[in-house]
Amino acid sequence: MSAAQATTPLLAVRGVRAAYGKIEALKGVDIEINAGEIVALIGANGAGKSTLMMTIFGRPRARAGTIEYDGQDITGVPTHEIARLRIAQSPEGRRIFPRMSVAENLQMGADATECSEAEREAGLERVFALFPRLKERVAQRGGTLSGGEQQMLAIGRALMSRPRLLMLDEPSLGLAPLIARQIFDAIRTLNRQDGLTVLIVEQNANHALKLAHRGYVMVNGLITLTGTGSELLQRPEIRAAYLEGGRHG
Amino acid sequence: MSATSARPSHAAQPSGSAFILKKALISAAVALVLFSLMIGVRTEAGPQGGLIYWTRFGDLAALVGTVFGGSIIIELLRQWWGPVDKDRIVPKPVQSAMSFAGRWLAPALLVFAFLVPVIFYNQRYILDLSILVLTYVMLGWGLNVVVGLAGLLDLGYVAFYAVGAYSYALLATNFGLSFWVCLPLAGILAAFWGVLLGFPVLRLRGDYLAIVTLAFGEIIRLVIINWQSLTGGPNGVSGIPRPTMFGIPLTPGDDGLAAKLGIEFSPTHRIVFLFYLILAMALLTNWVTIRLRRLPIGRAWEALREDEVACRALGINVTTTKLTAFATGAMFGGFAGAFFATRQGFISPESFTFQESALVLAIVVLGGMGSQLGVALAALTMIGGFELFRGFDQYRMLVFGIAMVLLMIWRPRGLIGHRAPTVFLERNQAISSDLVKEGHG
Ligand SMILES: Nc1ncnc2c1ncn2[C@@H]1O[C@H](COP(=O)(O)OP(=O)(O)OP(=O)(O)O)[C@@H](O)[C@H]1O
Ligand SMILES: [Mg+2]
Numbered sequence: 297m298s299a300a301q302a303t304t305p306l307l308a309v310r311g312v313r314a315a316y317g318k319i320e321a322l323k324g325v326d327i328e329i330n331a332g333e334i335v336a337l338i339g340a341n342g343a344g345k346s347t348l349m350m351t352i353f354g355r356p357r358a359r360a361g362t363i364e365y366d367g368q369d370i371t372g373v374p375t376h377e378i379a380r381l382r383i384a385q386s387p388e389g390r391r392i393f394p395r396m397s398v399a400e401n402l403q404m405g406a407d408a409t410e411c412s413e414a415e416r417e418a419g420l421e422r423v424f425a426l427f428p429r430l431k432e433r434v435a436q437r438g439g440t441l442s443g444g445e446q447q448m449l450a451i452g453r454a455l456m457s458r459p460r461l462l463m464l465d466e467p468s469l470g471l472a473p474l475i476a477r478q479i480f481d482a483i484r485t486l487n488r489q490d491g492l493t494v495l496i497v498e499q500n501a502n503h504a505l506k507l508a509h510r511g512y513v514m515v516n517g518l519i520t521l522t523g524t525g526s527e528l529l530q531r532p533e534i535r536a537a538y539l540e541g542g543r544h545g
Numbered sequence: 546m547s548a549t550s551a552r553p554s555h556a557a558q559p560s561g562s563a564f565i566l567k568k569a570l571i572s573a574a575v576a577l578v579l580f581s582l583m584i585g586v587r588t589e590a591g592p593q594g595g596l597i598y599w600t601r602f603g604d605l606a607a608l609v610g611t612v613f614g615g616s617i618i619i620e621l622l623r624q625w626w627g628p629v630d631k632d633r634i635v636p637k638p639v640q641s642a643m644s645f646a647g648r649w650l651a652p653a654l655l656v657f658a659f660l661v662p663v664i665f666y667n668q669r670y671i672l673d674l675s676i677l678v679l680t681y682v683m684l685g686w687g688l689n690v691v692v693g694l695a696g697l698l699d700l701g702y703v704a705f706y707a708v709g710a711y712s713y714a715l716l717a718t719n720f721g722l723s724f725w726v727c728l729p730l731a732g733i734l735a736a737f738w739g740v741l742l743g744f745p746v747l748r749l750r751g752d753y754l755a756i757v758t759l760a761f762g763e764i765i766r767l768v769i770i771n772w773q774s775l776t777g778g779p780n781g782v783s784g785i786p787r788p789t790m791f792g793i794p795l796t797p798g799d800d801g802l803a804a805k806l807g808i809e810f811s812p813t814h815r816i817v818f819l820f821y822l823i824l825a826m827a828l829l830t831n832w833v834t835i836r837l838r839r840l841p842i843g844r845a846w847e848a849l850r851e852d853e854v855a856c857r858a859l860g861i862n863v864t865t866t867k868l869t870a871f872a873t874g875a876m877f878g879g880f881a882g883a884f885f886a887t888r889q890g891f892i893s894p895e896s897f898t899f900q901e902s903a904l905v906l907a908i909v910v911l912g913g914m915g916s917q918l919g920v921a922l923a924a925l926t927m928i929g930g931f932e933l934f935r936g937f938d939q940y941r942m943l944v945f946g947i948a949m950v951l952l953m954i955w956r957p958r959g960l961i962g963h964r965a966p967t968v969f970l971e972r973n974q975a976i977s978s979d980l981v982k983e984g985h986g
Contacts, residue, residue, distance in 0.1 A: 353857075353858070374862075375857055376862035377860075380860060387855060391852050391855035391858065392852075393847070393848050393852055395964060396844075396848070396851060396966070397966040399966065400967060402968075403844065404844060405859060407841040408861070453859070457860070
């Protein structure tokens with residue numbers, strides 16, 4: 297927590313509240329993400345993790361509190377302009393474009409930011425280096441990819457906008473352990489090699505906390521715990537709730 | 546549950562004939578059970594009031610036989626012509642012939658279209674029909690932007706056709722503006738109305754969007770009927786100027802085109818001119834659409850059709866994307882409307898009923914939601930087919946309905962159901978996205 301960070305964080309969420317109609321999903325959330333960090337956000341179903349990610353992206357809007365990115369207040373910035381600030385997200389459930397080819401899906405990611413032909417090529421190279429399977433399947437329709445390939449495509453698509461901050465919502469959702477490990481390895485590679493800052497929302501707390509430098513635990517729209525990944529992994533309440541399957545009857 | 550379920554699945558598709566035979570036998574058995582009482586046995590009140598009956602096993606046998614044979618034929622057609630993602634049992638030569646036809650169909654059609662006035666110069670009826678077909682091709686291509694690409698179900702497209710037609714009619718009759726000045730104006734006005742419609746329906750999807758656009762189409766028509774002082778109400782606008790060839794009228798007089806060229810005047814000249822005019826306008830629509838599909842805005846339209854949430858996550862401005870789709874589609878509708886007005890010389894609200902919207906929508910859906918060639922083929926078959934069956938007036942709708950049902954069974958995604966990708970990474974990878982083979986490379 298107080299690990300001597302004098303520099304301003306890349307993303308700072310302060311006292312953010314957000315609601316869907318009358319249902320308040322975020323009740324004053326504080327989160328900081330420093331440049332070059334992987335931060336995991338874990339919590340039970342319905343805790344508000346996806347909502348937080350989307351609120352950072354401006355939809356739903358924060359009703360109170362501020363969101364600062366790179367020293368700039370982005371609380372009121374429209375969704376489509378936030379993508380231009382080189383924040384990318386891969387939403388929950390992958391949501392690739394099923395009838396469009398892999399190449400087109402990736403291009404959609406690049407369209408979000410004005411990028412030169414060379415930058416686009418470089419982006420593609422990077423995605424294909426990370427996920428060689430996508431390269432074999434550039435002409436295939438997105439909807440016919442396997443679940444794991446779709447997740448790779450979703451991450452690849454987000455990377456095509458050359459983000460500084462990548463937000464991933466449950467990238468291991470519905471994936472076999474081996475494929476999930478590949479995805480986590482790819483995230484680690486991106487972080488180490490390219491210095492990409494990552495916010496990862498996960499149900500798979502064990503994996504996510506091992507991957508992450510720091511983690512936050514969210515319960516009912518509030519952050520209840522925070523610490524380094526290994527600290528959180530040691531906490532008995534985390535082990536009980538998320539790791540040892542203590543709750544699924 | 547078991548292998549006996551008659552649903553063909555592509556993985557476990559049994560080898561052709563046994564499966565077809567089984568399916569046909571099942572159909573025949575069902576027909577036998579159904580018809581043995583309905584057809585096989587006839588009952589009637591006898592002369593003494595008792596019930597008498599007689600049998601018609603011959604008819605029954607004929608019917609069951611028909612069902613059996615018909616089922617085989619349908620299944621064969623279905624497998625030969627089946628949806629694109631299904632394995633086919635088409636023999637190799639037929640397959641290569643079909644892919645050959647597929648590659649050359651569009652250019653052949655285009656060449657044929659250019660030659661129509663030459664081939665059918667003396668057949669006024671065919672020329673008129675071709676103009677009609679091309680008008681619907683253009684409308685289909687215009688609506689295709691909204692429905693096929695952006696996936697916004699618009700049931701009121703005729704409103705923009707009407708706006709275009711009335712824009713030209715009123716501007717030309719009141720201010721004496723020429724067709725070539727009015728054409729862009731008609732497009733701009735229609736696009737403006739497209740945006741106007743777009744705003745309130747931004748948040749709507751699917752059914753709700755369809756209902757609102759339907760109402761919008763009707764509102765425009767009702768406004769036209771009731772705003773008598775401007776639009777002439779139900780009487781319409783007449784005396785709309787004919788188009789000129791960039792200022793030179795196509796009339797018999799001394800300053801007419803025929804006189805200037807030193808050839809004999811013929812009323813066919815105007816028809817031929819109109820033909821090439823609408824052909825050019827339709828091709829322009831097509832060209833613009835194809836170009837737009839390769840630009841970020843066109844890709845955004847298609848992405849919007851696929852997944853709105855993902856579009857937001859990628860930072861696409863959903864609002865402007867939807868509005869530009871509406872505006873672009875409406876603009877082409879407006880162009881077509883202006884053409885319609887100048888061709889008819891007279892317009893009234895009767896030409897802009899919901900039926901027109903439905904027809905254009907049917908063309909887009911039958912054509913395959915997004916395929917340019919499919920839309921053109923669908924317009925040709927629908928409008929041409931309508932005319933073909935004009936002789937048997939009472940059966941026309943019946944035949945039409947059956948044809949539509951059959952088409953949707955065989956080609957549930959429309960005539961041309963696959964969409965051509967717009968992004969290629971390398972030349973040698975520019976193969977169709979349907980041709981997916983596993984394990985190569
Ligand atoms: N579009 C919406 N409209 C209304 N309520 C919503 C909407 N989206 C989410 N909610 C509610 O907000 C709360 C938080 O949901 P959220 O999706 O953020 O949870 P989550 O932590 O991502 O859960 P999960 O792990 O299941 O994905 C839930 O109670 C949910 O029912
Ligand atoms: Mg979630």
